[in-house]
Amino acid sequence: MQVLWPQTNTLWGRVQDYIQLTKPRIILLLLITTTGAVWLASQGEPDMDILLTTLVTGTWAAGSANTINCLYDRDIDQIMVRTQRRPIPAGRIRPGQALGFAVVLAVAAFGLQTWRVNVLSALLEWAGILVYVLVYTHWLKRSSPQNIVIGGAAGAIPPLVGWAAVTGELSACAWILFAIIFIWTPPHFWALALMIREDYAQVGVPMLPVVAGSEQTAQQILLYTLLLIPTSLLLVYPCGVVGGLYALMALTLGGIFLYKVFQLFAQPEEVKLARSVFKYSIIYLMLLSLGMGLDRWPLMHTWQNVLVQKAVHWWG
Incomplete structure (x- = not known):
């Protein structure tokens, strides 16, 4: 009705x-x-x-x-x-x-x-x-x-x-960008699916939490997150379109993501943890994209070069 x-x-x-x-x-x-x-x-x-x-x-x-x-x-x-x-x-x-x-x-x-x-x-x-x-x-x-x-x-x-x-x-670098989003998507949406599993079950949509349960879903989220971090670093090497600032941000953001996913992995039935992973996954992707822009910003390049020269002078 x-x-x-x-x-x-x-x-x-x-x-x-x-x-x-x-x-x-x-x-x-x-x-x-x-x-x-x-x-x-x-x-x-x-x-x-x-x-x-x-x-x-x-x-x-x-x-x-x-x-x-x-x-x-x-x-x-x-x-x-x-x-x-x-x-x-x-x-x-x-x-x-x-x-x-x-x-x-x-x-x-x-x-x-x-x-x-x-x-x-x-x-x-x-x-x-x-x-x-x-x-x-x-x-x-x-x-x-x-x-x-x-x-x-x-x-x-x-x-x-x-x-x-x-x-x-x-180019190959474009496909690496594609791969980052492609691998990011399952942890993002499966965390959401854990939050609203009953809704999907009610209408017969076979989301992973409905079909396989929370524990296996959390395992899959962990596997994709572990794969996401090294994939994000492919833009640094071998692609070479970003440098140290992006690498630092990617590792930091990825580390926080992994920490939250490990919490969910330990308690896969905890909806609050699924919500935390879901919300952070959005922040992760936004800040990772921001990191790409900041790393390529000409003014940021100037600052990085100055810092490198000062470091070389200091340690030299």
Whole structure:
């Protein structure tokens, strides 16, 4: 039985409903990783027209994918308490309206990115939409506990978009950025799944905690986190696009991440620990992306060179 919430009667209310369909909090994290890739590919001196255009079209493309996800999942969103107030299950936006909105966003993203930047980055944005909609939402989400692992490739595409926007190609370093997000995704989403396991069980979505239990999920989170730390350092060597500042931040952030995951591993049924891992995983990715930007910032390079020269003089 559909629960109908009060209709939105104002223009701003309607705008808010459509914004809610795009899941803006998820998009923000995607834009941060895109910015990090643009910053690295441009060696700390990005073309602002390329950066801003890519962020705008990335917002539209991700918003399109998220809207289609909301459209496809409206049946289970109607059942879960935490999602019943979303615009489609609440009856504030009709499915046809949502689909039209998603199509407009996808077409606009491709057109503007192709015109202002390049076709490769535009095609990659569309690849992100297709992977999220077809591979994750349609194929894997309701059929496999590995849905997040494979479907997580969609969230790892934005750094490829950022790199391609600057260089017009995809180097090995771009794929390392992809790998970082790809490996980060399971610990992030499985921690969330541990928090809301009952919701997923209620609607028959086979998230790993539902199928395998909390203990095995915590083990998998630990394994992926252990893999994430050395993967993040590949940007230092052999890629060489970042230096000591990023390496220090990556090791520090990774160490804190690992500490929190070990706590969860010791008490996998403790929801507060799962929530701590989930929240920190967001902070980790944001600060890691910031570390990339700071490391490539020309002024930061000047400071580092001065410090190195002073250290050499002191110890010499």
